[in-house]
Amino acid sequence: MAVLLKINGKSQAVDAAEGTPLLWVLRDHLGMTGTKFGCGIAQCGACTVHVDGQPIRSCITAHEDVEGTDIVTIEGLSSRQAAVIQAAWEAIDVPQCGYCQSGQIMSAVNLLANNANPSDGDIDDAMSGNICRCASYMRIRQAIKDAAKKL
Amino acid sequence: MFLDLANKNLTQAAKPKHIPILFKPTRRHVLGGLGGLTIGLSLAACQSKTKSESPKALAEFPDNSGLEEGPGLFISIAEDGRIQIRSPRSEMGQHALTSVAQMIADELDVEWDMVELAQAIGHPKYGDQNTDGSTTVRNNMIHFRRAGASMRHMLEQAAANEWGVDKSECSSELGVIRHGSGKKISYGEIAKAAAALDIPSEEDVVIKDRKDWRYIGQSMPSVTVPKIVRGEGIFGIDVRLPNMLNAVIARPPTVWGKVKSFNPDDALAIAGVVKVLELPAPQGDAIGFQQVGGIAIVAKDTWAAIQGREALQVEWDAGPNETYNSDEYAAALTEAVNKPGDVKLRRGDVSSQLAQASKMVSADYYAAHLSQSPMEPPAATAKWDGDKVECWACTQAPQAARRTVAQVCGVPEENVTINVTWLGGGFGRKSKADFVVEAALIAREMGQAVKVTWTREDDLKHGYFHAVSAQHMEAALDENGQTTAWLHRSAFPSINSTFAAGVDQGSEFELSLGATDAPVAAPNMQVEIGKAEAHLRIGWLRSVANVYHHFAVGSFADELAHAAGRDSKDYLIELIGSDRNWDPTTDGAIYPNYGRSLEEYPIDTARLKAVIEKAAEMAGWGRDLPQGRGMGISAHRSFLSYVATCVEVDVDDEGRITIPNVWVALDAGTVVNPRHTKAQMEGGTLFGISNALYGEITAKDGVVQQTNFPDWRVMRMREAPRAMEVHIMESDAPPGGVGEPGTPPAAPAIANAIFAATGKRFRRMPILGQSDHLNLTGEG
Known part of the structure; x- marks a missing residue:
């Protein structure tokens, strides 16, 4: 049964088995590989996307459950917050390997959309679901603060 | 190397x-x-x-x-x-x-x-x-x-x-x-x-x-x-080819385990699964970079393959490693380092000094197995055209991948093309070509392109693990508190065991990473290796044996300072002693020096001491700290670079740790890119702290017990230091490494800081494990 998903503003019919997580629909069915697989159980945040503006872990979200929502992935970020965050990330070269950074950026965009001036504690709360094994945490924190200043 | x-x-x-x-x-x-x-x-x-x-x-x-x-x-x-x-x-x-x-x-x-x-x-x-x-x-x-x-x-x-x-x-x-x-x-x-x-x-x-x-x-x-930042990087797991199938593999739970029997029917009943096939078992008596065998589930998408594997009925023959239990093994390792081992470095006469010392200090250290767990798990894609195969993989070692695929598949190397994608982290795991071999084997069976994806559970259960180890340290102090004898005994399953049968102790190469190269000025020094067989695939992880050797050496140096009633930093400088270029081979050690000559890259104690002084200066070493805070320092030369790390910890009444500050001084000789070099120091240091506080892989009946990030714990944002400063020493010396040298001093530096804050010495890695509270009452 095809499911109609609205991803980055574009509606797409997806014919995947019921229960297939959004992550694998994005990656394997739609070829959108910017959203990453890291753990499969919502522990690492690499698969974070926005559903109706909220960050969710696409690895545990059945694709049919997000039919009718607005899904935004790293490829579709277009808000001013996102542009400022991406620029802040580039300005100090936050990423090392970069694999987790799609998820980091999705979480950071949501943080700044809801909190213009996050404290260290706010950053901890918003970002601790996103593991970076390269441990680029010092620069993620810095870039979020830099972006907040610009916004 | x-x-x-x-x-x-x-x-x-x-x-x-x-x-x-x-x-x-x-x-x-x-x-x-x-x-x-x-x-x-x-x-x-x-x-x-x-x-x-x-x-x-x-x-x-x-x-x-x-x-x-x-x-x-x-x-x-x-x-x-x-x-x-x-x-x-x-x-x-x-x-x-x-x-x-x-x-x-x-x-x-x-x-x-x-x-x-x-x-x-x-x-x-x-x-x-x-x-x-x-x-x-x-x-x-x-x-x-x-x-x-x-x-x-x-x-x-x-x-x-x-x-x-x-x-x-x-x-x-x-x-x-x-x-x-x-x-x-x-x-x-x-x-x-x-x-x-x-x-x-x-x-x-x-x-x-x-x-x-x-x-x-x-x-x-x-x-x-x-x-x-736009999600456009192509990593190994992102490779997509026309008509590509996706596979995951049910691997034997134990190393050298085999498939006893399997029934593919339930797996094939999952929508999207197209084939269930048995992979060949590894050949010979060393596992190397071969596939470990098992059952591949090949499907139209990765999720279907994962579901197919869940459904698969398979029975395993556990093989020779089912007796491996981490608790018993830890006891055996500790026993091994508490009796004489093979002497691999000898200077002076350690035994008689220890016997007649005015003060003798000894300590046992332990460090658990670790997993590299790069955020991108291993993944590779292969496609055959006749007897030629093209592979795409997130590999650190494409020539080794090419060689191994050729050997296992029985084709000339010229027939194997390895395309290297970006790697979502490596840390040593992706030097091993097993996952590329798996893709090549399955794609040949399928006659079309196949991508093999490792799940996180696969990565943790079937890794090439960093060795578990025990270290026994003894030192003699004279009446002035100076160290006059230094004994270091180490036991760990060797990386060599992955490449040769019958290896039952660590190598000189591994000892040269943090044990035989410890620049201790004491007139008497001895380094010994104890017996330890391997029961998992043992591989290298960022900074390799330096992790456990320097945890012991860096912690013990601090213990000696306290035993002597001296400042930790000052004592460390004295322990290193005079400015000199030290050559461990003069004391009988085999010393590969990271593949370079000691003429070009000496062990220069002046450079080591200089980074210690710099890190201490950055930290304001010796200043008064609030109640509950402590500062620890350690320094090590590895991969031809010198790093000193100073960590400040804050421990609350319930034993919860935060890290207000970290200072790192690096002398890597000539540096190509300071910004990215600092990033490696930041990441390498936090990787080391994560190992020290949380990292533990254990086995029961030969099977790794950890499954995913909740029980394999790594540092998260809330646990990261609040501030960190890295200084690169100006130098026109030949370039040293930067990816790994940040890691070794981090573990003893935080253990020493915790001691300074609490008076409790932690000699076992991980210090916290799954807990958020230090055990301030029991044995470290």
Whole structure:
């Protein structure tokens, strides 16, 4: 049964088995590989996307459950917050390997959309679901603060 | 260099091998026009900067992939003057592509904005591609510089020929060749003529003076980050080919375990599963980089394959390692280091000193198995065409992957093409080619392209684990508190066990990582190795044996300071002793020195002490700290670089730790990119702290017990330091490594800080494990 998903503003019919997580629909069915697989159980945040503006872990979200929502992935970020965050990330070269950074950026965009001036504690709360094994945490924190200043 | 382990080539401090042929005066050098391999995943145009022209207006790069030698291996020049630099080194977060481009572009003398990056396939002609041992800069800088300079030489010669003048009258300036008369020609215009020239001899090619460097030593922005922040990087797991199937594998839960029986029916009943097939078991008596066997579930998408594996009915024959239990093994290791072992370094007479010392101090340390767990788990894609196979993989070692795929599949190496994608972290795991072999085996069976994805559970259950270890330390102090004897006994399952049968103790090579190289000034010193068989695949992880050896050495140095009633930093400086270049071989040790000579890269105690003083100065060492806070310091030379780390911890009444500050001083000699070098110090330090606080892989009945990130714990944002400062010492010494040296001192530095804050000595890694509270009452 095809499911109609609205991803980055574009509606797409997806014919995947019921229960297939959004992550694998994005990656394997739609070829959108910017959203990453890291753990499969919502522990690492690499698969974070926005559903109706909220960050969710696409690895545990059945694709049919997000039919009718607005899904935004790293490829579709277009808000001013996102542009400022991406620029802040580039300005100090936050990423090392970069694999987790799609998820980091999705979480950071949501943080700044809801909190213009996050404290260290706010950053901890918003970002601790996103593991970076390269441990680029010092620069993620810095870039979020830099972006907040610009916004 | 760690692949040398497989070759048993540990004892020679050899020069770096696999040097690309950049100079060969007699052969014709062809820059363009050759057909050859198509790199399916060219990483060209990594940079996101948009050019004013549309992409179609850009000139094509000549296809240099068929070249066998010369600077064209690494450099292609398009008619419009754009430069393509082909990196033979894998990109896994150390910004190797950027630093390779810096080294080549500097000597080539081109505008940075004209440079685009591509990735070389795995092939010996590119020289050393083993992205491991922190070697990209330290072992290859001179080759990359010569490649750039050699190409510049040829461009100048071609311009001179064009103008009928002597080459000495021509000079380069950022992509243009100029003549004294005012004539000029761009690289793009003269590139084809340059390509037809002979490769110059090494003596004819002049590399720049250090003072003239334009990019080397500068914090050039990363060439990968602009793509990363838009989700455009292509990692191994992101590879997609037409008609590609996706596979996951049910692997034997124990090493050398085998499939006893299986029934594919339930797996095949899952929608999307197209095939269930048994992989061959590994051959011979050493597992090496072979596949571990098991049952592959091949499906239309990855999720279906995962579901198919859940449903699969399979029975395993556990094999010889089912007796492996971490608790018992820990006791055996500790027992092993509490009796005499094989002596691997001996200076003076440790036993008699210990017997007559006015004070004797001893301590046992333990460090658990660790997993590299890169955020991108291993993943590889393969596609056969007749008896030729093309693979795409996030590999640190494409030549090893090529060799192993050829061996296991029984085809000549020439039939195997390894395309290297970006790596979502490596940390040593992706040096091992097993996952590439799996893809090749399954794709051959399927007759179509197949991607093998490892889930996180696969990564943790079937890894090449960092060795568990026990260390026993003893020291004699004289009446002034000075250390007069130092005994270090180590036991751990050796990496060599992965490559040879019957290995039952660690190697001199592993001891040289933090034990036999400890620059202890005491007149009596002894290092011994104890017995330890391996029951998991043992592999290397960022900084390798330095992790556990330096945890013990760095912690014990602090214990001695306290035993002597001295300041930890001052005592550490005294323990290292006078300024000298120390050679462990004079005390009978086999000392590979990270593959380089001690003449070129001595163990220079003055440099080690200098980073200690610098880190202490940055930290304000010795200042009063609030209640509950403590500062710890440690320093170590590894991968030819010197790092001192000072950690400040805050421990609350319930034993919860936070890290207000970390200070790191690094002397890596010549540094190519300070910004990215600092990033490696940040990441390497936090990786080390994560190991020390949380990292623990255990086995029961031969089966790894951890399954995913909740029970394999790694540092998260809330646990990261609140502030961190890195200082790079000014130096024109030859380059040292930077990817790994940050890790070793971090573990003892935080353990020492916790002692300073609490008075409790933690001698076991991990210090916290799954807990958020220090155990301040029981035994460390």
